[in-house]
Amino acid sequence: MHTGRGHEARDVDTGHRTWIQDTGTGYGTRDMDTRHRIRDTGHGHGMLDPGTGHGTGAQDTGHGTFKKCATEAESREKGSSSQKPVPKKQLTDNHNDSQKNRPFVKTSSLFKNNPDIPTIHRKAVQQVQESVFTTDSFSQLDLHPHLVSTINTVLNISSMTSVQKQTIPVLLQGKDALVRSQTGSGKTLAYGIPLVQSLQGMESKIQRSHGPYALVLVPTRELALQSFDTVQKLLKPFNWIVPGVLMGGEKRKSEKARLRKGINILISTPGRLVDHIKSTECIHFRRTQWLIIDEADRILDLGFEKDLTVILNALNAERETRQNVLLSATLTEGVTRLADISLNDPISISIADDIQKVLEPASPMDRANSSSSNCMEQENFAVPEKLKQYFVMVPSKLKLVTLAAFILEKCKFEKHHKMIIFFSSCEQVEFYYELLIKVLSGGPESEQPGRSSLSPVCLQFLRLHGDMEQEERTEVFQEFLKSKTGILLCTDVAARGLDLPQVTWIVQYTAPASPAEYIHRIGRTARIGCHGNSLLVLVPSEAGYVSLLAAHKINVSEMKMEKVLVSLMKDDRFKLHRPGRKKSCGTNPQEVQERATVLQTRFENHVHSSEGTVRWAKKALQSFLCAYTTYPRNLKHIFHIKSLHLGHVAKSFGLRDAPQNLTALHTAGSKKKTKPRPKRSDLLKKKTHGKHRLAELLRSEYSSGMDTSVAKGKRKKKQKKPGNQQVST
DSSP states (O other), X not given: OOOSEEEEEEOTTTOOEEEEEEOSSSBOOBOXXXXXXXXXXXXXXXXXXXXXXXXXXXXXXTTEEEESSOOXXXXXXXXXXXXXXXXXXXXXXXXXXXXXXXXXXXXXXXXXXXXOOOOOOOOOOOOOEEOOEEEEEGGGSSOOHHHHHXXXXXXXXXXXXXXXXXXXXXXXXXXXXXXXOOTTSOHHHHHHHHHHHHHHTOSSOOOGGGOOSEEEEOSSHHHHHHXXXXXXXXXXXXXXXXXXXXXXXSOHHHHHHHHHHOOSEEEEOHHHHHHHHHHOTTOOOTTOOEEEESSHHHHTGGGHHHHHHHHHHHHHHHOOOOEEEEEESSOOHHHHHHHHHHOSSOEEEEHHHHHHGGGOOOSHHHHHHHHHSOTTTTOOOOXXXXXXXXXXXXXXXXXXXXXXXXXXXXXXXXXXXXXXXXXXXXXXXXXXXXXXXXXXXXXXXXXXXXXXXXXXXXXXXXXXXXXXXXXXXXXXXXXXXXXXXXXXXXXXXXXXXXXXXXXXXXXXXXXXXXXHHHHHHHTTSSGGGXXXXXXXXXXXXXXXXXXXXXXXXXXXXXXXXXXXXGGGGGOGGGOOOOTTOOOOOSOOHHHHHHHHHHHHHHHHHHHTTSHHHHHHHHHHHHXXXXXXXXXXXXXXXXXXXXXXXXXXXXXXXXXXXXXXOTHHHHHTTXXXXXXXOOHHHHHHHTHHHXXXXXXXXXXXXXXXXXXXXXXXXXHHHHHSXXXXXXXOO
């Protein structure tokens, strides 16, 4: 029987219920790991000591405050006298000091009840490394002198890469080609140079009004802009050839006007081009001599095969003969199928395969094992030569503080890094963008004069995902492109083909759905011979992913979580102040844990500061769980929803408890009311719903931009931040 006022709470780690009694005007709390009861008998409050994990009760009598329960170290020092009540006069005298020096911490211990971090046993693999540059120069090719001069002076490139050396001569001969090479190896110039050489040398000079002579298809709007910029530079000496770009998010009326005037090299995303084929009368392909499909494997994802069929039919209806080129960093079954449909007796160029011949399995048993696996399983991916790859194994409860510590170490204390962090959904990008700005950068408070000492180095956070308006996406892309430092939070919309200079770290906060996607993500760094690093964040149940990468000749080294968290010792904002405490020395593991707990508490305090932010965190958590249910079947033994402790996962979103009604967020506002069910069973029974939701999220990354007004309304609604705050970049 419970007496007095109180409420029931659930232990995040153990799932046990407990009754918290409040007999005063304050409130009580309970340590979720050690289960010490805390009672509030005055106007004070209960708190948890993050260092020891023990709860302490604080009583306020009049204006005085005192600690009812001391730490173990203080108890030993005081001996038996610690059991005697403290005089009221002493309480009043010490009120100000204790109030200033003791932060309020209400959180479960981050370092207890976690799964053991497994020891990774894997064979050392010989990684397929593609040497980027050759000693050959562009002047050795039969190119127009002005084009060679432009490559040397405007693009500042003197020697060819391996893929350029093999591809350009083949395309200059007018042959079809299927090109496979690592991301960041210069594939855009591999097709751009022979394209410009071919068009400028035509007997009858090209007129703008002739329309498209070449069609370049790319998966994302950002890649369309980047390809357009490269082609525009190559065309500098040949200003009678006009390039143009069509992509979702732009005004269709202005694109129609450009098409009427004439575009000779048309660069487009598939969805927008299909829309113009169906609705714009002036578009035609009577003179189209080139079809180039860049990042072909990604274009085929999520139903874009149908869009390509429409485009190919439109091209074939007006002109049957043309030169076709398919380019990709990975070779999938879909790309092979597309090559069969669109290419005519193609030359296959694969830089990685040439290197792989040296690395063929030597023993008969190895060869048998290799041949028994399917096409995708035996594919070995080439990685940049100067790329260092790491992974860190982190319990779910510690993922958020580990990410924050890593950002602080690289972008605040080392100061010379430019970082991209990948998430699995748009909601997660928006949520973590807001959270990291408020807690690590201090948000608007950091701009106040008195706050400048807290964060002497300004952390610049940017975000990029498919639910943003095109104008904002372009603005963010250009800003990150030009900046020397910064942290870009993004979905896989930024994983393909983008050339973002000076990116030194790629962080994958959520593991990609395939080794091929892993290769594309890490390909945003170490481009064209530069140095780069990548970090993959895994929880203990996902340890098998390391072996999966090793099976594809991808070698990752382990980075210890403790090493990452030590960087918190450099930031005194997260120091736990205690009366009489000696100054910290070295890297005391106990103090590292205390600082990590203080940082986690900052995150949780921000999330629980309003109903809006709690709802935003739940929505981001839900999108993560939906994405988690959509890993392919062959990876279910590594990524399965049953292997997640939902209470621990919730803490990585700044939530103190595991939400009980996640599915209600989706059905909120609908007239049909459904009976709430336990969250875990909901997630398991709603797998198809999760897959549909993820397909919807990813579809927005590559949409034509011609969404209905309802969809646009939803997108604008997503822009609003919790508490009606608008986030600016």
